[in-house]
Amino acid sequence: MELLYAIMLGVLTSCGVYLLLRARTFTVILGLTLLSHAVNLYLFASGRLVAGAPAIVGLSERSADPLPQALVLTAIVIGFAMTAFVVVLALKAAVELRNDHVDGENPDEDRA
């Protein structure tokens, strides 16, 4: 299970990073979202993978680690707010620069 989880994180990270390196703002936002999924899952997993034992007192014998869960919960909500903010930034850039390239000028795609 741990191996599967790790591979899943790897795939999410790879996809996120690849999209992050693309040239269009919308794609970058997609990548950012995938990457934040990976980060949240990773943080969450630092409490190890426990099945069927939510961190509720008296529900079961053992209990999953509640601390990473609390951290990730706020991370998800703030991550959402940040995504919204980046979306608006992208819109604003697209309006003012009249293109949606991350570098702000319409290029022949790459400039590196």
Added chain:
Amino acid sequence: MPLALIILLPLTGACLPALMRGRSSRLLASVSALPAIFTLLLLLSWLPHVMGGGEAEVQRLSWLPSLGLDVAFRLDGLGLLFALLITGIGCLILLYARYYFEGKDTSARFFTLVLLFMAAMLGIVLSENLLFLLVFWELTSLVSFLLIGYHTHDHAARLGARMSLVITGGGGLALLGGVVLLGQAAGSYELSTVLAAGDRIRTHEHYGLMLNLILLGAFTKSAQFPFHLWLPHAMTAPTPVSAYLHSATMVKAGLFLVARLHPALGDTSLWFHLVTLTGMMTLMLGAFVAMFMHDMKGLLAYSTVSHLGLVMLLLGLGTPMAVAAALFHLLCHALFKAPLFMMAGYVDRATGTRDMRKINGMWRFMPALMGLSAISAAAMAGLPLMSGYLSKKMLFGESLQVTAPDWAVVVIPLWVTLAGLFSVAYSIRIFHNVFFNGRPIDLPIWPPASPRAAALSPIALLAFATLLVGLAPEAFYAGLIHPAFAAARQAMVTPFDFTTLGGRVPMLMSLFALAGGALFYHWRDPLFRLHARLPEVDAKEIFDWLMRSAIALSQRRVFQLENGSLQRYLTFIMATVVVLVGLELGDVTRWHGGAALAPIDPLTLLAAVLLCLAAIGVVAFHHYRLPALLLLGVTGLFVTVTFARFSAPDLALTQLMVEVMAVVIMMLALSFLPQTSPRGSTGFRMGRDLAIAVLMGVGVAAFSFAILTRPHRTISDFFLANSVPGGGGTNVVNVILVDFRGFDTLGEITVLGIAALAVFAFTRDLHLKERVVETNPMHWVAEPHPIMLSTVARLVLPIALLVSAYIFLRGHNLPGGGFIAGLITAVALTLQYMAGGLVWAQSRMLTAFRPLIGAGVLIATATGLGSWLFGFPFLTSAHGHLHLPLVGEFELATAMLFDLGVYATVVGSTLLILANLGKLMTVAGPGKEIG
């Protein structure tokens, strides 16, 4: 009496003229003189102590004891000599500036800067801690920069200021390195320790480097060859500045440092060679060039360079009395050079030019100035009975005392005699050319007016002092120089015996220099012609070329790295992460940490595979944005499932709601952005990015696996044990959020609110009409608000709100809470927007989202503050059992009030974002703001 006061007086006094901008120079000078005179009196009160051979006074104030950094001041003979020069001449400069700036518009800046400079300079000579000394050292460089560039509109002044800053600032950096090495070698930055650790320092392995760096600092500051360049170019400063900083005081800071650190670093062969040779070069170069300068201030500047070289030479010589001679000459030089600069300033103002080929015969117009300048010029030339005569003979006497190395025994006496000859020649020249030598030629201002009698007072005082030193050298030596000499050697020293000056050889050398200098001046015309034919080597050109190349080089490097493409930067950052983390991970030998692996069940495997496929699908279809976005939503749903699978119901609920909202928002944005991404990346680029991404993924997977299989240690046992007794709730995640880590949550909802407000601010004046032109317009929906959806949505709303209230109330004990309930409410209301349209929804809804955010943060904060009322720390929670009829007994915690704040903030923020983004899409355009 605290020594710090000596520095603080001018430092705080510098504010006075700054507060009186635009007032007359007379008033400003009087105000500025107050702190300066007080400082002088304070220093004079120390004179008996120091003259009596008293111990060095060290006062310290503990500041950062862990770093060994104390605010410490030290006053001994050497410091006092310099401090008296700085304040004494400073007072006279203030007096001089009162007349120099008379009738000029703004001089407040000058007086402020001069007082600031005085404080910085006093800081250098009175610091006990070398690090403090460095700070003041840099301060003098900065103030000097501002003063050289005083005429900010003058291009030459700005260039000169920049040059001096580059050279002295660069030297300051070298000095910093040297001082750090010195402090490490000595074990302390305190002078008392450093000066006593000479033997250890001289045998230290880094002695050579340390000495070179420190001397580099001193040489640049004191305008030694080849760094002398900045001093002549600093002459664009107003003349009071030249007289004060660039002849009498600041340029002596380097000499002070060399004299100060002499016991710690001096008297080695390396020291002798570096200091003496540099001094010799500077002495000769300055004297030679000065002779051929036509600019009055230029001549004086090069002569200053030459005298600085002379003192440096003496400091390096290592003969028993050389340091005494150096200090004596330093005093004499300050006394005769400052009035010559003042004279040049007055002549410049009266005639409108500084060119000595035009200024001639001034004795007719300024007889009094001529008489006073005669004394100073004679002292500079070293005429008998003058102070300069004595110091020059001391120099000649010391040069004959040199016994090793062999070349020096012969070369140094000849060298200094020749330099003496030049100095006689230029001294005669500045005096004779200005005041005699026929009549003036084409003066811009005619007739030249003599400065007022009162204006001559600073010159007169200094000339008088020069005479006194010449007539009673023993008294000055005993009072000022000998204590300084003793302090500079850090040893008992025998006083200088002035009767030895009668020796035959020094007398002959001196006579030869005088006669030779006079003859040289007499034959100046053919010599000038000869000099004019010499190839012109302008060091400024070399300096400029160096600066230009350095700037061009760094610009090229910067542009290579930083071409303005964010895409490129991000690639660099990611690649750096891959390389650096990869190097670290390379050391891991055992990836499997040893913990037993949990078995994989088929359903989980299926979900994981689907999640991966969806993520890969996003990448594969990212050119077609709508499908990519839908696949992104699928990924998010499987992330939700993952949370649920591994015992995190709160996270699953949150993720689900957020996923819905995020996809809705991105969908809104997409309706406005192009629907496809062009395929523009080159194959190379895609390959490179793919490699980075895959490496990154492999790295993440590998270390995640390593972590997951290692034993788990957590601090959560505390939370699990105390959740019920301490927080009054069984849902530990929620109790952590609202109670144990409530302060974090308060910060997080504040961030959330700020992000929402930022979205609001950005969308407020976003005009969609200027959107990117869609080449292939796509019609999204035929029916904007399908009837089925709007009917169902209306039914769903009350149910959803009820669910959200339930989730909120039970959150403390079962999965739920403010975050999740807030998101559910937001999703339910979002549905109304989508189903009925913005206008429809808005007319039926309270839209005060910004007040809602504010109220949420305030409720949460007030709950925290409330605990103060009962004498508990911020955000202490209280809980108890309540019994209500019908409902029964239930638990009520103040944390619930806090959670209410969270709830309000989440609802307000989410809807503020959504409504304002939605507003952009309405046909009517932006309309009035929502929220």
